[in-house]
Amino acid sequence: MSTTPDPTDVLTAAGALDPDLPTDRIVTHGAVVFLNGARAWKMKRPVRLRFFDFSTPELRHDVLQRELSLNRRFAPEVYRAVHAIRRADDGSLALDGPGETLDWVLEMTRFDDDALLVHRAAPGNLDDAFLRKLTESIVDLHASSPIRDDPHGATRLQEVVDGNLASMSAFPDVIDPATAQRLTSRITAMIAERSSILDARARQGRVRRVHGDLHLGNIAIIDDRPVPFDCLEFDEEMATTDVLYDLAFLLMDLWARDLRHEANVVVNQYLDRSPDDEGGFCLLPIMLAVRATVRAHVSAAADAVDDATRYLSLALGFTEPVAPRLMAIGGGSGTGKTTVARKIGGDLEPAPGARILRTDILRKRLAGVGEAETLPRSAYTPQARSVVYDECNRLATTDLAGGMSVVADAVFGSAAQQEAIVAVATETGVDFTGWWLELDEAERISRIVDRGPDASDADEAVARRQTATLEPPDEWTHVDAHADPALFLRTSVRPPQISRGRTKE
Structure with a gap:
């Protein structure tokens, strides 16, 4: 005894x-x-x-x-x-x-038993403001995390993949060995294709000693603030990884619960606040697949057969090839372009949805100021505006070439700006859809006056000038923005069907 x-x-x-x-x-x-x-x-x-x-x-x-x-x-x-x-x-x-x-x-x-984010992760429970606050805390966490001097970003991720295969092989009655090998081969090929980006990110300091276990069960809401806790402490190597791979655990956890919009809000807020990670957006399908694979073999080890099966299917879905798309949402200030872009971003594939490139945010980034800081009139000259649109087109080209979908959110008020974004789609060989939101001047001004702090500097005078100068594109689909146009756009973006890369709990 x-x-x-x-x-x-x-x-x-x-x-x-x-x-x-x-x-x-x-x-x-x-x-x-x-x-x-x-x-x-x-x-x-x-x-x-x-x-x-x-x-x-x-x-x-x-x-x-x-x-x-x-x-x-x-x-x-x-x-x-x-x-x-x-x-x-x-x-x-x-x-x-x-x-x-x-x-x-x-x-x-001790915090309240229901404070864990995993207990609140249901449709409609996590509002965008909270998600953005959570994401900003993760950006800050990563920014303060120690950098690992290691140029081999691809090798580091491949070691996780190889370890996953070994772990899955221990449970052949739960995870079919042939399926495990097929998944591993797909991820390995994806890593090889993106190895130069992974290695470049490692050389640029994006491999750090991070949280390591950043899923919904390890984030609590304390005093209305999201607080990550219980980081991976027992293995420095396991907790040292690309910051986007750290973020990918949270994104995968949201996507697995069909919280596509929420995952898309998080990834776009992260990239908006962390410009150094823009070039890594195309890596996320790989990282999501690896994270889902980890959950599959951990579930198998716990004899949670249904969960293991779901996560294995999710991981395979992340590796399925998906044709990226480019959507441009234009129209005068106050028509609701950003609201619509954010509502449809999670409906575009591949996971974690589209990169939303908003010229208002890019303008502030290029100027080196915060999103809500008002810029002088000199930031809105034709020359300055051209620089911002060129940056939007450059980033869109990079993301599309990497196999990721993009929503470009800008006024697109001139024929030259419209032609340039269409040319991006032509150059990268992807489908293009242009939407032009229409709203009368009085309503646009009312919305501008009523909105709170925002990246847009547009005011009543800007709205009135736009009424006289905008050049609506004939070839784009015109949408009445008096009502919420998001429902119409979402229907056209994601028709009812079972989508790849997701599983419901």
Whole structure:
């Protein structure tokens, strides 16, 4: 009969757990978390597995201390301290007291049980403002993460793929070996095709020591703020990766729940705020497939057969070839171009939807100012406007050539601007659709006056000038913007069908 003391009894005797309050236990492969009152207490289990070794108190102390320091970067209000559990000469137990050290425990602030984002990830529950706030926190996290001096970005990702195949091979009764090999071969070919981009990103400092486990279950809402927590602490190599691969876990988790719009909001906000990552947009289908594969074999290991099957299908869907599309949404200021673009972005394939290139945001980026900062009139000369449209066309060309769809959101008020965006589609060999939103001047002005802080600097005077100078394109589809045109556009973008690269929970 085992004489190993129950950790609940140990923590109670040491004064960590209040015996008068209920205690809930959460057990994982490597840890046990005790929820008691206003605190959560985490102990590492004394185990040695493929990815970690927690077999001695010294090893458990080191990994808990690392977990504390790493997670305090973005969740200092949650992660409080690491304590020694010690036994005095009289046999009594205490935290950080005198005597022999038996083990170590991480003290955390407990948050509400329903605070995890995974419990709120349903259609309509995550509004765009919250998603943008979440994304900005991730951009900040990545910007402050230590850079890894490693030029081999493709090799690093391929090692994950090879490890996934080995893990899937351990469960042939759950994951068909031929399917696993087919998926691995597809991803390997995709990595080889994009190896120069992956390696360039590594040389440019985009491989960093990141969160490593950034899915919906590891993001909490605390005081109305999204707070990532529980980063991958036990393996520095596993947690050192391309920042977009870190982001891809969250994107995949959203896409798997058919939250395509939400995933598209996140990826576009990320790229809008992190210009250094623009050129990596074409890598996301690869990274989404790898993340879904990880979930497939983890589910298989947990004997969750249905989940393993769903995630395997999702991963395969991400590797299916999809013809990219270019859509341009034009019209005067106040017609709702940006609103429509954001509503339809997630309906375009491949995952995670279209890159929405908004000239208002690109203009501020080129000027080196924040999105809501008003620019002087000199930023709107014909020459300055030409530079902005050229940048939009350049980025669209890069994304389309990389196999990704694009929505260009701009006034497109002249024939030259319209012809230039059509030429992008011709050059890259993709289908082009142009939409022109129409709204009377009074309503446009009303919308401009009523909207809050925004990247657009348009005002009433701009709207009136546009009425006299805009050149509506005859070849584009004209849409009455008095009503919400998004429904019409979405129907034309994504007809009812089962879409590749998604699975419902």
